[in-house]
Amino acid sequence: EAGVTQFPSHSVIEKGQTVTLRCDPISGHDNLYWYRRVMGKEIKFLLHFVKESKQDESGMPNNRFLAERTGGTYSTLKVQPAELEDSGVYFCASSPPGTSGYNEQFFGPGTRLTVL
Amino acid sequence: GNSVTQMEGPVTLSEEAFLTINCTYTATGYPSLFWYVQYPGEGLQLLLKATKADDKGSNKGFEATYRKETTSFHLEKGSVQVSDSAVYFCALRRTGNQFYFGTGTSLTVIP
Numbered sequence: 001e002a003g004v005t006q007f008p009s010h011s012v013i014e015k016g017q018t019v020t021l022r023c024d025p026i027s028g029h030d031n032l033y034w035y036r037r038v039m040g041k042e043i044k045f046l047l048h049f050v051k052e053s054k055q056d057e058s059g060m061p062n063n064r065f066l067a068e069r070t071g072g073t074y075s076t077l078k079v080q081p082a083e084l085e086d087s088g089v090y091f092c093a094s095s096p097p098g099t100s101g102y103n104e105q106f107f108g109p110g111t112r113l114t115v116l
Numbered sequence: 117g118n119s120v121t122q123m124e125g126p127v128t129l130s131e132e133a134f135l136t137i138n139c140t141y142t143a144t145g146y147p148s149l150f151w152y153v154q155y156p157g158e159g160l161q162l163l164l165k166a167t168k169a170d171d172k173g174s175n176k177g178f179e180a181t182y183r184k185e186t187t188s189f190h191l192e193k194g195s196v197q198v199s200d201s202a203v204y205f206c207a208l209r210r211t212g213n214q215f216y217f218g219t220g221t222s223l224t225v226i227p
Contacts, residue, residue: 004159031213042120043160043205043217056214091160095213105215107152107160 002026004108006092012114018080021111025074025094031055032075033095033105034067038088049075082115089113118143122206122218129196129225137191137221139180139206147208149173149182149189150215154203163191163204196225 005024013019025032034046046065047057051072060067064083069075079086089112093105123138141147151163151173164173169184178193189206206218 033213033215035215035217037220040219042219043207043215045214045216048213059214093160104162104165105213109157109159 004092004094004106006090006108006111008111009109010112010114012116013082014116015084016081018078019082019113021077021079021090021092021113023075023077023092023108025092026106028096029094029106030072030097031095031105032069033093034075034077035091035093036088037091037110038085043091046077079113082113084115087113087115118147118208118210118216120206120208120216120218122204122221124219124221125203126222126224129223131198131225131227132195133225135191135193135196135200135223137204137206137223139189139191139218141187141189141206141208141216143187143208143210143216145210146184147210149180150207150209151178151180151189151191152205152207152217154205154220156202160205196223198225198227201225 007022032049037043045059048055049069066078089110091110093107095105119142148167150165152160153163164175166173166182172181180191203220205220207215
């Protein structure tokens with residue numbers, strides 16, 4: 001079974017440009033999450049989709065970030081325009097249907113975003 | 117609020133040494149506790165978990181015990197191997213689906 005995949009693995013852009021990150025969850029996983037790790041700091045929650053609906057977007061830092069999950073399959077996270085402080089590793093995770101607090105979340109390898 | 121504090125790294129150990137990575141948490145109610153590991157070039161993988169006080173999670177020789185009285189979930193391994201070199205993240209989860217992670221501890225094991 002394929003795991004969570006993310007694309008690209010690494011992106012280098014200039015301040016003011018736009019970048020779109022993609023996440024493909026494990027097939028059949030209704031829950032999809034985005035997290036971010038800024039260099040040396042903790043991994044922070046950004047948002048949670050259940051199928052195509054945003055269940056919790058309390059962690060989104062500002063309106064320069066837009067997440068979508070059309071059709072309830074893959075998700076994209078767009079940053080427009082990118083700022084220097086957006087640099088970090090963006091992780092995507094998925095979990096099976098249901099909201100049990102015991103459910104493991106399966107993480108992708110992350111996308112390393114560098115804004116110059 | 118909810119938060120996790122784990123010991124800062126990096127940690128460098130010789131093969132077969134004893135490992136402890138400290139983790140303490142702050143949370144309302146009764147969270148589930150997790151250790152995730154990230155090997156070089158890979159995503160986060162669940163290493164072990166505990167869902168209630170006094171539970172012990174274990175996997176691949178690693179152990180951690182959920183201590184409610186000290187709000188801790190320290191990770192231990194009796195004899196580390198070079199292949200254990202990775203970044204280790206302590207995390208908690210309350211009701212709902214959001215994880216709260218620590219800053220991560222980088223471990224390097226040298227032969």
